[in-house]
Amino acid sequence: MKRVLSSVVTAVISFCLVAGFSPVSAAKAETIKVGAILAVTGGASFLGGPEARTLEMMVEEINAKGGINGNKIDLIIKDSGANPEKAISFAKQLIEEDKVFAIIGPSTSGETMKIKNIVEEAQMILLSCAAAEVIVNPVAKYVFKTPQKDSHAVEKIYGTMKDLGISKIAVLTGNTGFGNAGKGQLEKIAPDFGIEILASEVYDKKATDLSAVVAKLMANKDIQAVVNWSIVPAQGILAKNMRQAGWDVPLFQSHGFGNIKYVEAGGAAAEGIIFPAGRLLVANSLAEDNPQKQLLVRYKIDYETKYPDDKVSTFGGHAYDALTILMAGIEKAGTDKEKVRDAIENLKGVPGTAGIFNFSPEDHNGLDINSFEMLTVKDGKFVIYHK
Amino acid sequence: MSPELFIQYLFAGITYGIIYAIVAIGFNIIYNTTGIINFAQGEFVMLGGMTAITMTAFMPMPLAIAVAVLITMVVGALIEMVFIRWLQSPSVLRMIIITIGISILAREAALHIWGESVRALPYFIGNEVTSVSILGARISPQVLWVIGVCSLMVACLSLFFKFTSLGREMRACAANRRAATLCGINAKNMVTLSFVLSAGIGAVAGCVMSPITYSDYEMGPGLAIKGFTVAILGGLGNSLAAVAAGLLLGIIEAFSVSVLPLAFQDAIATSILLVILFIRPHGLFGSSEAASLKEF
8 A cells, every 4th residue: 555655646746847847848938927917806806807718818819910029928917906905925036937028917016015116126027907007107117107207197187177167076096006186186286286175085996885975065055076095896886875975066086987888887977977998998989090999899809709708997907908018018128127118118109098108217107198088978889078 | 964964874874883793784684593693604705795796896786795695595505505505404603703704715805816905885865975965964875775675675674574474484583493394394495595595685785885995805703793693692693783883883883972972882792792792692572581481
């Protein structure tokens, strides 16, 4: 019996050795490992889910075409569940154990800020899919981000308010990195547009009902509009609670609203919500000569063909842009990490889903305010907002 | 504070409160027959809501809810039979760890079945923007559904425990398990029944609240913490006290918004839990003598 057992053990061990080590030697240096830290589950899953699916789709396509400069891509996705602590340990794992070439993500601003220093010290290229401006301001040498800046989103919202003659508002934010950063920008930029914030409230990212705070704000008759800044389902809950209470002031949301699932969750209450977003959501209604149109329509068709249960969202687009930029860098500079970083920093005029990227040593985001369009919800769909 | 605002806060508070109370009653029913806290109680609420949402694709909503509640009750029974029933005089700590494990298992299973996205049942009456006017305040009809259905459940449960022989047998097990067994009551079946009942009322609550709060695979732990606070606040094992404590906590939370920033809302429940554990560990309505006789 003992002998049988020991031979089984030997067999298992040798199998593991064969299975574990042979692919490495066969692959040699021809694969480029790309790590991704994404919130595939948890409260930010509307972000991380499409991001992960987009990356998988793109890598499959790139590898099917023979890779980039002949190098295949090996994608390693880690699900952080939007938990900053997990993001930190995954970042360390990807850098130290997997020895990846670059990291895409994290999905949320809070996580990105936690690992900003870690990647900077490890000289690891990070292409964040999170929106907060603090990620690239101050600039860190190895940290880039693909979503539009929140300051531009705020300017766009305040500009629209000015057109509508709104000057007294209430601000609601989720208690996440994205929410906090947005709150800061909203408060900082308000005076430039002559806007007065009469009330500012923060809610938990797991909030399930906001009717009490809606009642409180509604009692203040001076409030002409509400701005909500979060990436959580509370975006829909707030809309429902406001409309149920019979409060019909305009509701503005951040660019965190760019997933049609939030609209579905909000139902009739989501109608008329105004928010800034990239052009991906309205790709089909863009003018033919728009430089982004071709790319947006193709991504939309590719994604929705591959994942028929899912609709394209701006978040998946951020991951699309991150990988596109990384590939553009590698295409230019080969597989030397430092050279790729320099190449990314000097990329100009690269069309992405979020806008046209023009990077520089001072600007690791590369998008200007024109990358935003004001959208609204009409009959359960996103359409371009007209006053 | 204007009367309308007062009513508005009051209804928000009652809605939170009654949901907490239902979760707390779920805790209490199982506590009474087994002496443990079932930390998977929040998962019953989640399972009820999520199953009903899936079922609405195949059948009309009232039927879907009924089927979802039945399925959750079966799950409750299975959990008890697979994980708890065969244990020989297990320690309280061991059983609690088991329920925590079950809650994690249930959440992971739900994640695989339904994925990460947030769903909701449609509103029972009207849609997301419908509201009714009560004394100048405007309230979603769903809020009235939640309050009505949950109150009805509490009433039925009290009648069940008071006037049916099955209910009396369960209470006998709660009072003294050995004596109950000596009187010919099958205590093990009573434990199974308590899991079935808890799962059932949790599932009903999960269905009626879903249009308001949405349902997702990880809604359980948050509810369990609030429900646990309420169960402790009222005094473990006392279901009517749980209703009072639930309403109290819900209303405090709702009105706190008018004086404190919203961000503190959840801290209130935790603070109350700590204060109660320090000052009156047997709860607002429990007696310290009775509590000292219990193991946990």
